[in-house]
Amino acid sequence: DAGVTQSPTHLIKTRGQQVTLRCSPKSGHDTVSWYQQALGQGPQFIFQYYEEEERQRGNFPDRFSGHQFPNYSSELNVNALLLGDSALYLCASSLYEGVVVETQYFGPGTRLLVL
Amino acid sequence: QKEVEQDPGPLSVPEGAIVSLNCTYSNSAFQYFMWYRQYSRKGPELLMYTYSSGNKEDGRFTAQVDKSSKYISLFIRDSQPSDSATYLCAMSLTTDSWGKLQFGAGTQVVVTP
Numbered sequence: 001d002a003g004v005t006q007s008p009t010h011l012i013k014t015r016g017q018q019v020t021l022r023c024s025p026k027s028g029h030d031t032v033s034w035y036q037q038a039l040g041q042g043p044q045f046i047f048q049y050y051e052e053e054e055r056q057r058g059n060f061p062d063r064f065s066g067h068q069f070p071n072y073s074s075e076l077n078v079n080a081l082l083l084g085d086s087a088l089y090l091c092a093s094s095l096y097e098g099v100v101v102e103t104q105y106f107g108p109g110t111r112l113l114v115l
Numbered sequence: 116q117k118e119v120e121q122d123p124g125p126l127s128v129p130e131g132a133i134v135s136l137n138c139t140y141s142n143s144a145f146q147y148f149m150w151y152r153q154y155s156r157k158g159p160e161l162l163m164y165t166y167s168s169g170n171k172e173d174g175r176f177t178a179q180v181d182k183s184s185k186y187i188s189l190f191i192r193d194s195q196p197s198d199s200a201t202y203l204c205a206m207s208l209t210t211d212s213w214g215k216l217q218f219g220a221g222t223q224v225v226v227t228p
Contacts, residue, residue: 004158033215041220041221042121042205042218042219042220042221043159043203043216044218045216045217056215090158090159092158103161103164104161104216106151106158106159106160107158108157108158109158
């Protein structure tokens, strides 16, 4: 049973560029959350997708956007990259069952470097 | 002030010792408390979660929550070199907000043989 997968594993971009990161959730999961983890910091919640809609959002600017596809996979897009966007981007998946949300499983992350 | 404070370490202990980790938080509305383990170049892995104040034990791991003091702890007994990792505390307001976890900065633990 494949866990959460993310692609690419590493990425180098320059300031002002745009980037798209991809996530495939664990089999049977329907909810995807994205986090940004700067070096030496804990993950910070960006947003969560369920039923192809953004369900919750953290304190990130509109440059950060996302999408969820019918097969539950998800993309994170970041426009107009800044040096401060350099971080590990983590995707976590879970199964939403009413008010009970199952344990979140994290992927290995995509390490983004902005030069 | 951050909502969740966690000493970054590193915390170095000899094999077999008890590892003691803790976090403090400022938002008394947090209800669910988790501990994650993150190995280098990996995503976080959930170790334990608790809801109410008190202790919860799972094998070598014990989690404690003291809501009155806004303080949570994780103890690892009989520590092994394989326990060397960064330990992150996390918390959420409700089960519906489990996607929106508030993490501490993580404590790096090194268990030496």
